[in-house]
Each structure stands twice: as structure tokens, then as C-alpha cells.
Amino acid sequence: MKSGRVMAIVGAGHAGGRAAQTLREAGWTGGIAMIGAERHLPYERPPLSKGLLTGEREAQQCHLRSQEAWRADHIEHIVGAVQSIDARERTLQLADGRTVAYEALLLATGGHLRRLAIAGAQLDGVVGLRTLDDAAALAPRLSEQARVVVIGGGFIGLEVAASARARGCEVCVVEGAARLLGRCVPAAIAGRVQALHERNGVRIVLNACAQAIARRDDGALAVTLDSGEVLDADTVVVGIGIEPADELARATGLETGLSALPGLQPSSRGIVVNTTLQTSAAGIYAAGDVALFPSRFGAHRIRQETWHNAQTQASVAARNMLGAGEPYREAPWFWSDQYDWQLQVSGEPALGVRTIVRDVPGGAQIHFALDAGGQLVSASGFGQPQGFAKEMRLARMLVEGAAPVDAVSLANPEVKLKSLI
Ligand SMILES: Cc1cc2nc3c(=O)[nH]c(=O)nc-3n(C[C@H](O)[C@H](O)[C@H](O)COP(=O)(O)OP(=O)(O)OC[C@H]3O[C@@H](n4cnc5c(N)ncnc54)[C@H](O)[C@@H]3O)c2cc1C
Known part of the structure; x- marks a missing residue:
């Protein structure tokens, strides 16, 4: 790393990578340190539940850009976890003891998979899907006629179900609510999505919660539902959402909070930012899945877990790290491909x-x-x-x-x- 203060980015995922690129495009000539806990270069996650599972895409094709392109832009990719931030001194510390002095800092830490808190959730064959490594571990399990139980009828669970059907698996989706895609899609559309899955041979079980997972003598997994029904599976995919990775922000004393739609219960945590995506500390910004930002449709704050949000917030936050003072005004948008x-x-x-x-x-x-x-x-x-x-x-x-x-x-x-x- 060059001497002097750098533009630091914690989280070398989609938003982190995009922000680093924007810093260069916007004319920053000093050092850029992009620090990420994963061993991979920044990549986009949408193919993980689609092409990477069906075999139509390869891991390399998910990367934002090549190793050479990052090097040519003199953007340093540091593999490691950031453990603490001193907002007054403008320094951060990595778990391996290294210290980085920053000019401005972006928190693009994404989210952690929500874990299933039932007996058997740790068994081999019970998996989640967030990273390239998760997808690499899941793909070979989706062999012809493998029995796959997906716990959670959100968009990632349903994309996994569609990909598993494309590979010839027997698939059952278990959803606790009375309908699919509860959080973000109107009921009538969710009904159409359900019908499409059923036409493609997926069994959908609504109003059902997995209570325990056990290993049978023959090696299969047995998922017991609260109705008493037991589903046999070779693989159980848990897709019950993420928790924003805001622990570093909380430990730093930055304002974190709960998003709440008017008249509704608070739904999720996140790092509170203003319209310029700055956190409660000067010089520290947040973008992507972890940021709780002002909605353009009202006085409330929202958090978005989407490609578009990561892409557009990262660019605005990066320009604001350089002093642009640009408000983030994008309307939320996402897509999901199924069949x-x-x-x-x-x-x-x-x-x-x-x-x-x-x-x-x-x-x-x-x-x-x-x-x-x-x-x-x-x-x-x-x-x-x-x-x-x-x-x-x-x-x-x-x-x-x-x-x-x-x-x-x-x-x-x-x-x-x-x-x-
Ligand atoms: C399987 C899957 C499919 C998806 N499909 C779609 C889709 O079809 N359409 C759509 O719109 N969106 C989709 N998304 C959502 C989209 O990919 C995410 O919203 C986007 O990746 C968020 O980017 P991010 O940079 O905020 O977080 P991430 O990409 O998760 O990056 C955060 C990074 O920060 C690192 N990190 C966290 N804490 C630390 C720390 N203390 N120190 C160092 N590093 C740290 C993490 O290891 C991680 O690599 C999908 C997501 C997944 C998982």
C-alpha cells in the first residue's frame, strides 16, 4: 500500500468492488484498499442460484472484472476481516493486526445468512447459499433425482428450486407463511409464481415450519414439519434470508436501526445513512445490503437486498467519499429468473x-x-x-x-x- 491515507472499503463484494472502480473513474489518484473477508475478487451474486447451479455459468464469469484490471487501476485487494474502526483517528484494524489509515471509508459488508435454529440444522447436507463457495458446494449435490428440500419460499429459495428442477432433482419447498415471496411481492403475483413451480413439478408446502432435521440409518436426511409430516431429502437448502452485517458499525458506535414502513412493525436492522449515504460519523459511508437509507417514497428508511441497490449506491457513495454531496434518489428494483x-x-x-x-x-x-x-x-x-x-x-x-x-x-x-x- 502507498504511504498516506487511502480510500478504504470494507467488504469486497458487489458494492465494494463497484465503489472501488467508481473512485478511480471519478479521478481519485491516491491509494484504494478494498478489504474483504472472502478469498475471491469482487463478484456478483445473482448467478449463484441460477447459472452456477444449472451449469450454464462458471465462477469466473461472476467476477466484476479480472485480477489484471484491478491491478491496472492500482486497487489493492486485501483478503482479511476488519475487526475494528477508530472513527476519530480514521484508522481501521484487520484481524491479522494490520492497521489502515483512511481518508474516507465505505462499509459495504452485506449480510450474513440467517441460521435455522432447529435440531439438525448443522448436519452435513443442510446448506445455505450466499457465497461462491456455497454455490460450488451445492451444485454437485443437484444430481438427477436427488431429493432437495428448500426451507423458505423467498426469491433465492425459489430460484434454487427452479435450478434444481432443471437438473432433474425432486424438489419440495417449505414455507412458513400462507403464501410465497411474502416480503416483497404482491400476493396475486406470488400465486402465479407458485403455479409456475407446481407446473414444473415442485411440491410447495405452505403454512409449514421445519421443526427438526435428523439423519436416517440409510444416510438420508429427514425433515420433520410441524404438521408431523416427514420429508426425506439428500440435501436441505435453507433460504430464510439474511441479517445485515452491521456488527462492525455497531461496535464503532455508528447509528444502526430498524427499518419500519409507516404503520408496520420494524422489519430489519442496518447501518443508518442519510441521503448522501453517509453514516452518523463524518467520512464513513455505507452502501448495499447493509445500508438503511431514506426512501424516496416517504419519510421512512428502507434496506434493499438487490443487485441494483448495490450497484447504484456504491457509485453514489464513492463519489460522495470524494466530496460530491450527491443525494441517492434511485427507486428500488429487482428481478428474479425462475425457469x-x-x-x-x-x-x-x-x-x-x-x-x-x-x-x-x-x-x-x-x-x-x-x-x-x-x-x-x-x-x-x-x-x-x-x-x-x-x-x-x-x-x-x-x-x-x-x-x-x-x-x-x-x-x-x-x-x-x-x-x-
Ligand atoms: C444467491 C443470490 C442470488 C441473488 N440473486 C439476485 C437477483 O436475481 N436479483 C437481484 O436484484 N439481486 C439478487 N441477489 C442480491 C444481490 O446479489 C445482493 O443484494 C448484493 O450482492 C449485495 O451486495 P453487497 O456488496 O451489499 O454485499 P455482498 O455482495 O454480500 O458483499 C459483502 C462482502 O463483505 C464482506 N465482509 C463482511 N464483513 C466484513 C468485515 N468485517 N471485514 C471484511 N469483509 C467483510 C463479506 O464477506 C462479503 O464478501 C442475490 C443474492 C444472492 C446471495
């Missing part, structure tokens, strides 16, 4: 009090949500990419525009969405 269908959600569906359904040729639908004041707050769609992707791009622009929209026109497939923007 040859795609789910996309733009905005915040939880804020909607009224839904307008628009049919899209090819069997797709887009559900627009309006808040109490009639403002468009989200568009959630499910369809096959041809035709649907273009409609959804326009729907996204409408949500991002936050302009008043005519509900009757939105519902009418004869009225082009383009004409409403």
Missing part, C-alpha cells in the same frame, strides 16, 4: 393501498400499486422476457417518474405505457 419466466419489482409494493392490474400479451401481468394519495409507488410483474421485459422497463420509468398517473389508462392494454410517461 424461463422473470419476476420484476420496481418501487415499494408495501406502500400501496390500491392495485391496478395490467395484462401483457403472452400471459404476463403487471400490478401497479398506488398509495393513499394516488401516487404510483410500485410496479410488480411476472412474465416471459419477450414482450414483458419491454413493458416492465416502461412501468419502471413510470414508478421512477413519480408523476400522477391515470388508473384507467394503466389498466387498459390498448393504451401504450409509453404514452403515459
Whole structure:
């Protein structure tokens, strides 16, 4: 590392890597230290539950860029865990004892997999999916006719289910709630996703909780549900979400908090940032899955666990580390690929009090949500990419525009969405 203070990034994941690139693009000529606990160069996670499991992608293809490109930009990748930060002295310490003095710091620490707190959760064959190493361990387990039980009907669990079916596995998804995709997708769309999985041979068990996992004498795993039913499995994939990795921020005394939608229970923790993505300490920023940031649709804060959020927040935070003072104004957006269908959600569906359904040729639908004041707050769609992707791009622009929209026109497939923007 060069002498003098560097731009430091804790977490060499998607947001960390993107921020390092942006610092150079924005003209920072000093040192950049990108410190990550994983041994890999920064990579994108979406392929982990899709192409990497079906065999259509390789690990190398997930990397943000090559080793040579990081070197050419003089961006130092340090493999190690950051243990503490001294916000007053502007230094950080790694677990191996090294100290880094920083000019400005970005926390892009992502999240930790939520663990299943039941007997047998530690057994061999009970796995989670967050990292390249997790995907490399899971992929060979998805052999033809292997029995796979997925615990959790969120988007990662369902993508694993679709990938496992593509590999010829027998798949059962167990979900504790009365519907799939509870956190982020309207119920009617979740019903369509469920029907697609069932058409593809996945068994979906709703309102069911795994109570224990045991190893049978024949080596198989036995998952006991609270109904008393026992599911046999060769592999159990636990997909019950993440907890934001905000422990370093808390130990540093930075403000962390709970996101809460108006009128709803607080839902998740995270590092509190303002509109410029700065934490409660001068010179320290946060971006990606760990950041709890002001919503552009109201006075509340939200946290997003999406590719788009990591990508766009990292760039804004990096420019602000250099003094740009740029507000982060992006509307949330994510996609999920399952079989040859795609789910996309733009905005915040939880804020909607009224839904307008628009049919899209090819069997797709887009559900627009309006808040109490009639403002468009989200568009959630499910369809096959041809035709649907273009409609959804326009729907996204409408949500991002936050302009008043005519509900009757939105519902009418004869009225082009383009004409409403
Ligand atoms: C399997 C999977 C599939 C996904 N699919 C989609 C999708 O289809 N569409 C979509 O929009 N989004 C998807 N996502 C979400 C998206 O990938 C994440 O939102 C994104 O990776 C978040 O980036 P991040 O940089 O905030 O966190 P991460 O990419 O998780 O990076 C955080 C890094 O910080 C490191 N770290 C943490 N603490 C420390 C410390 N103290 N010291 C050093 N390093 C530390 C961690 O080891 C980790 O490498 C998916 C995620 C997963 C896991």
C-alpha cells in the first residue's frame, strides 16, 4: 500500500468492488484498499442460484472484472476481516493486526445468512447459499433425482428450486407463511409464481415450519414439519434470508436501526445513512445490503437486498467519499429468473393501498400499486422476457417518474405505457 491515507472499503463484494472502480473513474489518484473477508475478487451474486447451479455459468464469469484490471487501476485487494474502526483517528484494524489509515471509508459488508435454529440444522447436507463457495458446494449435490428440500419460499429459495428442477432433482419447498415471496411481492403475483413451480413439478408446502432435521440409518436426511409430516431429502437448502452485517458499525458506535414502513412493525436492522449515504460519523459511508437509507417514497428508511441497490449506491457513495454531496434518489428494483419466466419489482409494493392490474400479451401481468394519495409507488410483474421485459422497463420509468398517473389508462392494454410517461 502507498504511504498516506487511502480510500478504504470494507467488504469486497458487489458494492465494494463497484465503489472501488467508481473512485478511480471519478479521478481519485491516491491509494484504494478494498478489504474483504472472502478469498475471491469482487463478484456478483445473482448467478449463484441460477447459472452456477444449472451449469450454464462458471465462477469466473461472476467476477466484476479480472485480477489484471484491478491491478491496472492500482486497487489493492486485501483478503482479511476488519475487526475494528477508530472513527476519530480514521484508522481501521484487520484481524491479522494490520492497521489502515483512511481518508474516507465505505462499509459495504452485506449480510450474513440467517441460521435455522432447529435440531439438525448443522448436519452435513443442510446448506445455505450466499457465497461462491456455497454455490460450488451445492451444485454437485443437484444430481438427477436427488431429493432437495428448500426451507423458505423467498426469491433465492425459489430460484434454487427452479435450478434444481432443471437438473432433474425432486424438489419440495417449505414455507412458513400462507403464501410465497411474502416480503416483497404482491400476493396475486406470488400465486402465479407458485403455479409456475407446481407446473414444473415442485411440491410447495405452505403454512409449514421445519421443526427438526435428523439423519436416517440409510444416510438420508429427514425433515420433520410441524404438521408431523416427514420429508426425506439428500440435501436441505435453507433460504430464510439474511441479517445485515452491521456488527462492525455497531461496535464503532455508528447509528444502526430498524427499518419500519409507516404503520408496520420494524422489519430489519442496518447501518443508518442519510441521503448522501453517509453514516452518523463524518467520512464513513455505507452502501448495499447493509445500508438503511431514506426512501424516496416517504419519510421512512428502507434496506434493499438487490443487485441494483448495490450497484447504484456504491457509485453514489464513492463519489460522495470524494466530496460530491450527491443525494441517492434511485427507486428500488429487482428481478428474479425462475425457469424461463422473470419476476420484476420496481418501487415499494408495501406502500400501496390500491392495485391496478395490467395484462401483457403472452400471459404476463403487471400490478401497479398506488398509495393513499394516488401516487404510483410500485410496479410488480411476472412474465416471459419477450414482450414483458419491454413493458416492465416502461412501468419502471413510470414508478421512477413519480408523476400522477391515470388508473384507467394503466389498466387498459390498448393504451401504450409509453404514452403515459
Ligand atoms: C444467491 C443470490 C442470488 C441473488 N440473486 C439476485 C437477483 O436475481 N436479483 C437481484 O436484484 N439481486 C439478487 N441477489 C442480491 C444481490 O446479489 C445482493 O443484494 C448484493 O450482492 C449485495 O451486495 P453487497 O456488496 O451489499 O454485499 P455482498 O455482495 O454480500 O458483499 C459483502 C462482502 O463483505 C464482506 N465482509 C463482511 N464483513 C466484513 C468485515 N468485517 N471485514 C471484511 N469483509 C467483510 C463479506 O464477506 C462479503 O464478501 C442475490 C443474492 C444472492 C446471495
